Amino acid sequence: MACKFISNEDTNKWLEALAKDHVVFVPVEDGGSVTFRPFAEGRKPVLDRMPVRSPKEAVFPQTETLLTYKYEKDPENPERTAVSIKETLPRERAVVFGARPCGTRGMSVFDKVFDNDRIRDPYYATRRENTLYITLACDKVESTCFCHEVGSGPADTTCSDVLLTPVQGGFAAEAVTERGGKMLEASFFADGGDKCAEAEAVKKATREMLGEAHDYSDAPEKLMAAFDDDEFWEEQAAGCINCGACTYLCPTCYCFNITDEPTGTTGKRVRTWDTCMSFQYTLEGSGHNPRTVKASRLKNRVNHKFAYIPDTYDKHIGCCGCGRCIKSCPASVDIRAIVKAAQARSVKKESK
Amino acid sequence: MQALAELKDQIRKALPELDVVIGWQQGYDALHTRPLFIRSEEDIDKLVVNEFCVVNPSSYLREMRGGKKVGLVLKGCDSRSVIQLIQEELLNKDDLTIFGFGCNGVLNHAKLQARFGDIGYIESAESDGNTVNLVVAGNKETAPFAELCAEKCLTCSYPNTLQCSHFAGEESDKKAEAAQDKALEEFEQLSMEERFAFWQDQMRRCIRCYACRNACPMCVCKDHCLANSRQPKWLSEDVDVQNNFMFQMIHVMHLTGRCVECGECERACPMDIPIMLLRRKMAGIVRDVFAYNAGTNAEDTSPLMRFEVEEPTIEERH
Amino acid sequence: MSGSTGLLTEGQDLRIVGFLCNWCSYGGADTAGVARFEQPTDLRVIRVPCSGRIDPLFIARALLSGADGVLVSGCHPRDCHYAEGNFYARRRLEMLKQFLSVTGIDPERFHYTWVSASEGQRWQDVVTSFTERIRKLGPAPKMSGGTGYDEECLKEIAAAVSLGEQCPCHKEKA
Numbered sequence: 001m002a003c004k005f006i007s008n009e010d011t012n013k014w015l016e017a018l019a020k021d022h023v024v025f026v027p028v029e030d031g032g033s034v035t036f037r038p039f040a041e042g043r044k045p046v047l048d049r050m051p052v053r054s055p056k057e058a059v060f061p062q063t064e065t066l067l068t069y070k071y072e073k074d075p076e077n078p079e080r081t082a083v084s085i086k087e088t089l090p091r092e093r094a095v096v097f098g099a100r101p102c103g104t105r106g107m108s109v110f111d112k113v114f115d116n117d118r119i120r121d122p123y124y125a126t127r128r129e130n131t132l133y134i135t136l137a138c139d140k141v142e143s144t145c146f147c148h149e150v151g152s153g154p155a156d157t158t159c160s161d162v163l164l165t166p167v168q169g170g171f172a173a174e175a176v177t178e179r180g181g182k183m184l185e186a187s188f189f190a191d192g193g194d195k196c197a198e199a200e201a202v203k204k205a206t207r208e209m210l211g212e213a214h215d216y217s218d219a220p221e222k223l224m225a226a227f228d229d230d231e232f233w234e235e236q237a238a239g240c241i242n243c244g245a246c247t248y249l250c251p252t253c254y255c256f257n258i259t260d261e262p263t264g265t266t267g268k269r270v271r272t273w274d275t276c277m278s279f280q281y282t283l284e285g286s287g288h289n290p291r292t293v294k295a296s297r298l299k300n301r302v303n304h305k306f307a308y309i310p311d312t313y314d315k316h317i318g319c320c321g322c323g324r325c326i327k328s329c330p331a332s333v334d335i336r337a338i339v340k341a342a343q344a345r346s347v348k349k350e351s352k
Numbered sequence: 353m354q355a356l357a358e359l360k361d362q363i364r365k366a367l368p369e370l371d372v373v374i375g376w377q378q379g380y381d382a383l384h385t386r387p388l389f390i391r392s393e394e395d396i397d398k399l400v401v402n403e404f405c406v407v408n409p410s411s412y413l414r415e416m417r418g419g420k421k422v423g424l425v426l427k428g429c430d431s432r433s434v435i436q437l438i439q440e441e442l443l444n445k446d447d448l449t450i451f452g453f454g455c456n457g458v459l460n461h462a463k464l465q466a467r468f469g470d471i472g473y474i475e476s477a478e479s480d481g482n483t484v485n486l487v488v489a490g491n492k493e494t495a496p497f498a499e500l501c502a503e504k505c506l507t508c509s510y511p512n513t514l515q516c517s518h519f520a521g522e523e524s525d526k527k528a529e530a531a532q533d534k535a536l537e538e539f540e541q542l543s544m545e546e547r548f549a550f551w552q553d554q555m556r557r558c559i560r561c562y563a564c565r566n567a568c569p570m571c572v573c574k575d576h577c578l579a580n581s582r583q584p585k586w587l588s589e590d591v592d593v594q595n596n597f598m599f600q601m602i603h604v605m606h607l608t609g610r611c612v613e614c615g616e617c618e619r620a621c622p623m624d625i626p627i628m629l630l631r632r633k634m635a636g637i638v639r640d641v642f643a644y645n646a647g648t649n650a651e652d653t654s655p656l657m658r659f660e661v662e663e664p665t666i667e668e669r670h
Numbered sequence: 671m672s673g674s675t676g677l678l679t680e681g682q683d684l685r686i687v688g689f690l691c692n693w694c695s696y697g698g699a700d701t702a703g704v705a706r707f708e709q710p711t712d713l714r715v716i717r718v719p720c721s722g723r724i725d726p727l728f729i730a731r732a733l734l735s736g737a738d739g740v741l742v743s744g745c746h747p748r749d750c751h752y753a754e755g756n757f758y759a760r761r762r763l764e765m766l767k768q769f770l771s772v773t774g775i776d777p778e779r780f781h782y783t784w785v786s787a788s789e790g791q792r793w794q795d796v797v798t799s800f801t802e803r804i805r806k807l808g809p810a811p812k813m814s815g816g817t818g819y820d821e822e823c824l825k826e827i828a829a830a831v832s833l834g835e836q837c838p839c840h841k842e843k844a
Contacts, residue, residue, distance in 0.1 A: 031557055032466055032624045049470040052622060053559070062559065062591045140489070142472025143381035239387040241411065243563035245622040259589040272589045275561070279575030292575075294415075327472060330567045330620030331407060332379040332386035540772070548774025548811050556815060586731070594734055594813045601730040601773075608765050633772040637765060656765070659757035661748065666764045669783050 003192035003199060007170040010188040015039050015097060017186065022132075023094040025058045027051040036096065047098050047136060047166075054251035054324060055099035056106055059127045062248070064090075064271045066123065066258065071265040089122060094131040101156035101163070102147045102322035104135045106251025108159050109320075112313050113254055123271070132179060135160035136171075139202050141209045144323025146336055149213045152321055155203040165199035172199035214340065216317060220307040222343045227303070230295065232345060236338045237298040239331040244275035246325035246333070247301065252318055255281070276300045298333075306339050355453045355521025356401050359425060362518040363396055366423060366449055372416070373423030373451070374409040375399045382476040383461065387412065390423075399425070403459045403479045406502070408616045410434045411569040413443060421447055427455040428510035428524075432612035432647030433569035435515055439650045440610070442572055452513025454524030456481045457497065457505035462624045464500055468493065498529055503628065504615040507533055514648065536632050551597055557623045558596040564627060565603060567620035570610050578602055604630050609638050609654040612647035641665045684712040684804055686739040687732045688797075691721045691756075694745035697787025699797075707794040710801040713741065720744065721782075722755025726766040733775050736812055739804035742782040743796065749786065756784070778803060779810060 006014060016039075018024050024039035033052040037043065067087045074080040096104070107128070114124040138145075138154040147153055157163050161180030164171040172195045175181035192199075226232050247253040257274040260267055274281055277298070282291045291297050309318030319335065326334050363373050367390065377388035377398040385404045390396055409424050410433040416422050426434065431450060437443040459479065465471045468488045475487040484500050486493045498506065511524035542550065562579070565571050579587050579599050586602065587595045603617070611631050618628040638644050642655035642665070690696040696717050702709060718724055721744025729740045742763060750756040763782040770777040781800050785793050 031554065032462060033557070033622075035557065035623075050472070063589075140473060142470065143383075143475075144472055235389075238389045238412075239407075241563070241566040241620070243566040243620065244561035245559075245563045245620075248559045248561045249622060257589060261588045261590060270590055272591060278562075278580070280580050323472075326380060328622035330563050330616075330622075332384045334380045334386075337380070536772075544771070544774050544776050545811070546774070547772065548813075551774055552813055552815070555813070586727070593815050597773075597813055598731060598734050601734070602727060604769070605726050605730065605766070608762075630769075630772060634765070634769050637768045641764065641768070642761075656758070656761055659754065659761055661757065663760060666760060669767075669781065 002174070003196040004173045004184050004189040005167070005170060005192045005195045006164075006173055006189050011171060012045075014186060014188045015045070016041075017188075018095050018097075021093065023058075023092050025055070025094060025096045027098045036099075039097070045098055048140075050100050050142065050322065050324075051098075051103075052249065052324070052328065054106060054249055054322070055096045055103040055133070056110065056251050056254075058094050058096045059107065059131050060110060060124060060254065060256075060273075062273045064123060066269045066271055068268045069260075069266065090127050090130075092127075092130065094127070095134060096131060097134045098136045099133060100138055100322065101135050101154060101158070101160070102145075102152055102320040103251045104133045104160050105147075105152050105156055105158040105320045106322075107133070108316070109252040109309065109313075109318055110254050111159070112309075112316070132161045132183065133159060134162045134164060134180075134183070137163055137165040137199075137203055138206050139166050141206060142323060142327070144327045145210060145321065146214075146323060147321035148207065148210045149216060149336070150317040150319050150321040154206040154210065165202050167195050167198045167202060170195075172196055174199075214336070216306065216339060216343075217315075219317075219339050219343060220310045222345070223303050223307040223339065226342045226345055227299070229345070232342070233295040233299045234293075236302075236341060237293075237295040237333075240277075240294050240298050240333050241331055242277050242279075242294045242297060243330065244273075244277050245328045245330065246335075247275040247277055248273055249324040249328050251320050251322055251324070252305070276304070298338075302335060302338050302342075305335070356399065358520035359401065359451055359453060359518075360396050360399055362451055362520060363390060363399070363423065363425075364393065366451075366518070367393065367396070369421060370423045370449060371420045373425065373449075374412055375425035375451075376401065376405040376407065376409075379404075383459075383464070383471065383474055401425070401453060403457060403497075403501075404477075406458045406461070406619055408433060408567075408569050408614045410437070411567055411616060413437060413569065414572050414574055417443070419444075419447065421449070423449040423451060425451045425453075426513050426516070427453075427458070428512050428514060429455075429504060429508065429612070429614050430569075431514040431516065432510060433614055434647075435650045436570060436610055436612055436647035437572075439647075439652060439654070445650070449518070450513060450516040452516030452519045453521050454526075455511050455513075456524055456526050457501045457508070457511075459484065459497075459500050460502040460619070462619075465624075467495065467500065502615055502619070503533075503535060504613060506530055510648075515650070533632050533636070535626070536629055536636070539629055552593055554625045555593040555596040555600070558591075558625060559623060560591045560596055560599065561622065562599075563620040563622060564617035565599075567616040568603070568607070569614060569616065570607055570612065571603070578606075600627060600630060603627075604634050607631065608634055609642070609644060609656045610646050611635050684738045684801070684809070685736065686713045686741060686801060686804055687737045688713045688715045688741045688743070689718055689721075689724050689728060690715055690742075691723075691744040691751075692717055692719050693751035694749065694787050695721075695743035695785045695793070698743075698785040698789045698793040701787060701790030702793040702797075703790075705790045707790055709794055709797050712801050712804070713797055720750065720752050720755035721759035721763075722750070722752065722757075724759060724763070726762050729763075729766060729780055733770075733779060733810065734813055736810065737779075738807070738810045739779045739781075739800065741796070741800050742780075743785045743793075744782075746784040746786055749784075775810070776807060778807060 019039045025036040026039045026045040027034045028037045034046045035053045065088045069085045072082045114121040157176045161177045255274045283289045305319040373390040375388045376385040379386040408430045473489045477486040506529045511526040644655045744756045
């Protein structure tokens, strides 16, 4: 693929230029952790490590107002109350800069759920269409990285518009989409030349650092076989404390809640992230809760990623392998180990 | 480590009488341990005791009520939460077997990360109690233990497990490095406006995952927390600064006179928000006004559960 | 509780919330009213059965939701209608009073005291001096904004994307 080159200095200028007509989300140092924040003068992008928060929030923010409403009493007839509603469709154009390939890949799960033949979520779809992803390939790996095991890799281009690869003095840039190609027409980019070969070498070296990939292809059937094995799930969930850190930081977790938040006679309908780790997630109006214990909640999270999504969407694993859920877990619960245990469990059973 | 061998021995002997023993085992990399639930002999060898045993095993006790015989391997700070739970009659002392040891402090992952880039790039870390030797992306590094350990270890007065049934190894003679909480003292140098701005900025980073609450051994309401209640509704579903801070107020107020300062809330926070400042402040006030240290005496009564007709330590408010 | 937050929006008047116990302080306020003692009008009174009913979180929430001051008043110690409610309240309220400073909310914005039903004159003094104190402090700073974006960010976004009359950022201006 044709590749271009942008120097470190020009990258900053490019960001400044993009910020003129886009909200540019860049990873920045934010109180000790790295999060995506809008680019502004004096904000230095942090590109040498993976942001704690995932890039999904640019398209799927934690709290999103769907509409605002107002009750108005009819002065002629006090019994009657009229309600006026104003929808608040997003309008901004955005760029997500410096997300890792795993995080960007997360959007592929969102796309399947929020924008398909049957459903088009206007809030999601509008933001998605107006958001460009400039992804940064990895040149280092962490102990929690496993993108290569879930069908991705350190230079995966899924859902990206542009892929940058760190090379000496700057980045090698390749266009993935047409829109990405247009971006690379900016004056900051020079011809790639021998940087392209260097980029390929970086990609190859990073992939090698990850080592051999574990095969999760039989995970859906093995996990479903373990579905009713309560003992197995209790053992796996023993350390889990049922907080929502894993799901809120996950690039592919898309569950949400919709509530009306009133303030006197006015209010707003908000969509907020929800987490299947919480008791309230499945709590029914009647008071019944089908998932009362943490084992069944953890089972849902693992199965959703490694069984339900692959079953529904043509074997596409619902996990992008970024490792955020492992790294940020207060109890070091490891989703890889759980799936592997489920795979091994069946082997044990069969050999009996 | 001698203590570890002794601990394993003690657990092996006690296990037939117990449903489970909670301790630590090696996690997914050299820097992480995860909780270990020993139910059978073969689990005992997985037990590890080192400076990465950060989790407070007593946080899992709330799930184990109802007559289960539970064993716990606890650091000194962890054991305070058990004492407090017994005091509040949320646990039955007779159901518990506590395995104690002398703790020399635990490391703080957030501090490691702040100093060496990313925790994921640190390949190994070993400590002899005074210095920590690390390998970061292939390079060897050393740092003093006191600069990388958990904040609570700097002011720790309980390095040895309290009220334990079994004690392994030698007692730790680790002394508190400072009597005062330096971080809190520094924070209180700030003006009111600066403090307000500080929390405004910190709460902006909060994702309301409730890891702080769920990691807290004293948060016994479990799935029925006020924060999730719709009626009455204390918090909006909006994840914004105001609601996030209100949740912190809820947690602090509900822990007044109960917080044992184990630091699990701050450690669990995926965004590394220094929420222990709030807890330590409150615990300090309880100490000042009521001369009460939560989780040190199971026979005592928490100061907010009792009163004096004359309160000599409370200034009369006109 | 209405379930709303930010009920107290920017206004010119001070917003002072008063939690008064039914048996003493509410009576005291009534006595002051009947005697036509002049009082400032910034106080919004919430009557509660006993000062022991007051969860310190009521106060925290009022302050976080934009109240400029919170005044709590109950029966004098030893004089509680329920014998000991105010003894518990005293401990709880003292804890909050001393805690507030670390949050950056000025502890002067919160005051608790005791007024009996016959003390109309005292009630007038309490309300007047507390209101005076809050007037001097001025409107309380507000905790506001969504997560992920600080004020600076919001400005940046608004400037960068001036499309339509709707606020374009993920957070609406309110």
